[in-house]
């Protein structure tokens with residue numbers, strides 16, 4: 237039965253969108269997750285394939301019942317991210333695969349949950365995409381991470397922790413050292429670290445931290461006055477993520493250096 241599950245998301249329903257262009261040689265480095273923010277699947281598919289302005293699309297749409305629709309081929313540039321920034325890179329459309337997850341989002345308060353059948357399909361699709369393009373875990377991002385001043389999706393009820401448990405994306409596990417290291421961070425220190433983690437350096441603390449919490453500290457959304465405030469838990473989670481990202485960055489740099497050494501020896 238494991239085999240059936242593995243090949244499940246390969247049964248795409250082709251639903252071509254005319255809204256794409258060329259990647260112009262850019263490699264896929266990012267996976268961007270969205271909610272559609274539209275009440276029905278039919279409405280979302282219509283919007284993402286319409287030639288009416290503003291023209292938008294995504295590579296895939298995940299229905300609530302777990303059906304996966306393929307709108308744009310992964311070798312093309314779909315139009316899902318808009319003006320965007322992550323970890324020093326802009327124009328994420330050229331460098332990412334985008335998945336739209338059917339969910340009415342902020343049309344409802346609180347936003348509706350993501351059914352397990354849908355998440356199982358999202359997971360299977362993410363696993364394929366990450367493997368295919370060798371996307372690093374820190375580059376599996378929310379639309380709200382790469383455009384905090386414009387976007388909220390996939391929102392504060394999206395199960396990022398569960399996805400990370402299944403091996404997609406990252407989830408902070410703060411240790412005592414992270415609480416200690418971040419205890420005295422002032423607002424400016426928090427903002428500096430958020431930018432170091434990958435967020436757009438041109439945005440302020442409140443909007444940036446709100447995006448961070450939407451992904452990594454969703455509990456604060458139960459209490460609106462806590463949103464965008466750097467409490468001990470948000471700071472420790474940020475410290476934990478930065479610690480593991482710095483370690484991962486170093487490992488990548490070492491691998492690159494060793495590969496270069498091998499190349500030189502071969503010459």
Ligand SMILES: [Zn+2]
Nearest residue numbers: 270271379389
């Ligand atoms: Zn979006």
